[in-house]
Amino acid sequence: MRIQSQKTFFSGLMFTCVGAAFAIGANNYNVGSAARMGPGYFPLIIGTLLTVLGLVVIASAFTMKTADGDPVGKIAWKPLGFIIGANLLFGVLLAGLHNIGLPAMGLIVAIYALVVVACMAGANFSMKLSLILATVLAVGSYLTFIVGLKLQFQVWPTFISG
Numbered sequence: 094m095r096i097q098s099q100k101t102f103f104s105g106l107m108f109t110c111v112g113a114a115f116a117i118g119a120n121n122y123n124v125g126s127a128a129r130m131g132p133g134y135f136p137l138i139i140g141t142l143l144t145v146l147g148l149v150v151i152a153s154a155f156t157m158k159t160a161d162g163d164p165v166g167k168i169a170w171k172p173l174g175f176i177i178g179a180n181l182l183f184g185v186l187l188a189g190l191h192n193i194g195l196p197a198m199g200l201i202v203a204i205y206a207l208v209v210v211a212c213m214a215g216a217n218f219s220m221k222l223s224l225i226l227a228t229v230l231a232v233g234s235y236l237t238f239i240v241g242l243k244l245q246f247q248v249w250p251t252f253i254s255g
Contacts, residue, residue: 098154098163105150112143175214183207187247199247200238204231 096102115136122133157163186206189197208227212218238244 094155096154098157098159099165100163101157102151102154103165105147105152105154108147108150109144110147112140112145112147115140116144172214176211179207179210179214182210196251197247199249199253200234201231201248202250204234 117140119133119135119137119140122136123131124133124137125131127134183203183206185195186198186203187200189195205224205227208230209220209223212223212226235248238246239248
């Protein structure tokens, strides 16, 4: 057996690993049953489905016919760094870092930082478009989580909201 498509094989492998990690991690919580679901039930089901999907994708990598083997290209380090950095920055700004004295900046500031940094990963960065996207996302998040779901977390930095 020979891998016909490297991209398909490695994407299936990624799905399988992530799904298995979620399914295994779900066992740390009470799973319950279909009639009385516990907090681990949903991640267990989703992780299992993702693992099965990954295995199907891996199997298709052996049967799919490609001319050149569909090789995996070089890793795009710049976009990868910006996307991971944007998510880390979002978490730090949302919760703060009390070890270094950085207070929580709230949802709105964290969303603007996330969107601007993540947009820098693209080939054509536009600050104007990034700010428009951040505004739409911030308003939508506020309406969904604060107004709609009535979740309680900091929306604005402490020095603004008091």
